[in-house]
Amino acid sequence: MPVKVYERILQLFEAEGVRTLFGIPDPNFVHLFRLAEERGWSVVAPHHEASAGFMAEAVSRLTGGPTLCVGTLGPGLANLAPAMMCAKVENSPVVFLGGQRARITEQRVRRGRIQFVRQSALLEPSVKYAASIEYADQTDEIVREGLRRALSGTPGPVYIEYPIHVIQEELDVPPAAPPETYRLTRQTAGPDRIAEAAALIGAAERPILLVGHGVHTARAAEPVRALAEAMACPVIQTSGGTSYIPGLEDRTFPYGFSPSAVEAVVTSDLCLAVGTELGEPVHYGRGRHWLDNAAARKWILVEQDPAAIGVNRPIDVPLVGDLRAVVPQLVDALKDAPREPAPDLADWIDRDAARLAELAESAPAGMSPVHPARLVVEATKAFPQDGIMVRDGGATTIFQWTYSQAKPHDVLWNQNFGHLGTGLPYAVGASVADGGRRPVLLLTGDSSFLFHVAELETAARLNLPLVCVVAVDHAWGLEVGVYKRTFGPGSAETGVHWSAATRLDRVAEGFGCHGEYVERDEDVAPAIKRAFASGRPGVVHVAVDPKANSEEMPSYAEFRTWYAEGMQ
Known part of the structure; x- marks a missing residue:
């Protein structure tokens, strides 16, 4: 039976085991979105295309396979750019599918066009492969080449766009072939x-x-x-x-x-x-x-x-x-x-266990606001044994490296690129990939959490078992520390502080999530447990000591040795 181009694209991804789609639909994609849902796909529309890209990357990490993310022409693709760059550096095989105006429009010599930019040339440096489906009968070869490039050698993202005039064309094609017929799979060593x-x-x-x-x-x-x-x-x-x-x-x-x-x-x-x-x-x-x-x-x-x-x-x-x-x-x-x-x-096993126990014992306690080391200890003690851990933030992540008491089987964070703000989208994507079966704990700083805070609504809409524990110092804590080390204590700290009136638990409640406010360390674990028990996504706003957060990051000197040249 003849199929439309957008249906064929879905068939080709289904042959690779892909059945999850992230993005915000527009005229290029409404047919694809509706058909994907009819075919039983998980279709997730977040509030920002960058979030969609990060969610797709999280699915790839949880499944070991490629994923699909779409973006509308012009501003949608511009919004996807940071997720593409992140996927490139993090070696994640995300296929980004972009819409575009009809080629006759693109090739006109005109000025002042609405919502238009030549996208492929801008995005090529951020992906392993960029191509356009110019003619309907190119669909198979271009999508397969994209998947081949994404999954061959060091994995990474690719970008494929199709002009709006192509999507409704019909193809007379055989069933989609399995991956091993067109790319190398499970390559062994000699x-x-x-x-x-x-x-x-x-x-x-x-x-x-x-x-x-x-x-x-x-x-x-x-x-x-x-x-x-x-x-x-x-x-x-x-x-x-x-x-x-x-x-x-x-x-x-x-x-x-x-x-x-x-x-x-x-x-x-x-x-x-x-x-x-x-x-x-x-x-x-x-x-x-x-x-x-x-x-x-x-x-x-x-x-x-x-x-x-x-x-x-x-x-x-x-x-x-x-x-x-x-x-x-x-x-x-x-x-x-x-x-x-x-x-x-x-x-070594005995000494490492003793190290973790000593850290749990020695992390400063009884402070209000909470010491960030104690927050990590209490939050990771409360981490569900079968859960998925997501990390985000600067100082907050550095405290986690040393003080975490949990040993999760799935941890997601953005190490290579260091892209702040990925935590909440990663958590949503991971939970979608998991089918909402396991609890997800995001431990992050407030500066990172605020990047994509609108995705709390996405989590609430999907009713995901997700709790965000947010270390709140109303500042870019790591950068405050840089100011102090560079200029000395008491110097001006420009551009790194914001209103102490911000209450993230109340923001969460406004999105239909469960909210908790904590300012004592003994209340951290009970608040996390209540949030998981609520049956809704939750946010635990933990007030942390700003001075400790900026000045007492453990193993910071070891972290600095990662920068082999040019930044010490």
Whole structure:
């Protein structure tokens, strides 16, 4: 049967397992939106296109696959630009679909046109691929090429636009083909390389497994757990890979923030890195904690993009392929060579547990407003065991790195790009991807939360099990600290403060959400529990001490070492 172009686009994405659509419909997309809903898709229309893009990125992280986000021509695409840039830096395969006026209009030599700009040229630097469906019969090849580019090598976003005159045209096409017919899927590494890697692991006395963001966005926790157990080694988290793999919680240590992690790195004689670019937050695997024992340490890297091998540091055995396929190859190669646990593993586990307990005990208590360290301790103690954790904010996130008491299996935050304001859209998108089954806790600062506060209405409309715990100091807390360190205490702090009359719990109530106001640390956890029990999305406004928030950020000096050049 003939199909319209917009229906064919949906069919092509359905073949990739995509059944969620984010965006704000306009004349280019009303047919697509209505048909998607009729076909059983989850269709989410937020209040800002940037939020739509961040929500789509969160779905990609929770599913391990591509996602679809649309934007209206002109201003809609302009609003999507920050989400595109974020997806590019965060390696998220989001397909952004943009509307455009008919090509006869675009090619006219005219001035003063309404809601029009030549979009593709502006957006090309922010995506891996940009194309336009000029003719209806290009639909299959362009959408498939977009998906191929988004998912090949290092994943990332693509942009496809179609002019309004194309959407109603009809196509006579066969059923949409499965992905493996037009792109490489589940690429394995060569057996010779797998054998080399297995031999290095077998010869190592103190191996470590360095786990990054990609392990979690690929939804590869189970094979990586089997690999860690086969290697009998500690798991070192990059700052982007802070989700905990089920079964490995006790032996997983955050790089740079746990003495156990530092000691494991310093003494290691082999590092197997998976799902990480070996970037600045791990000092490229060359500087700082990696300097000791560097000559004796061997490196194995599982990497999907062959062009990335050896860029940041030399690699002894590169394993090029999809980690979802390569890691099971390694597990199989090691199955007949059981290992004893690393010599200090039990001690590192005990010391890290003692570190977390000591932090929970020592975080300043009894203050009003609440000390931000105590807020993190109390909020993460109240974190539901099966929940999804979302992070946002500057100072608030830095306090979380050190003081968090939770070990969630799903953590979403924006490490590489550092884009503030993604927290609430990420939380909405994650809950949509999860089908609203698990509770979602967003722990953020007020400055970040206010970026997309209108999406509280989206959360309320969808009735998502989402609670936002907001550290409120009525300021850009991290930037206040920069002023103090740059100019000294008491100097002018221009552009970083706002009205102390802002009450985010009341804002939440205005959107139909549950609101709580807290100014004592003993009230944090009960307020979170009441918010989850309310049956509505909730906001817990926690007044935090501004001085502590700007001056006492823990491990700030370690954070500054991430900037390898140009900003120290």
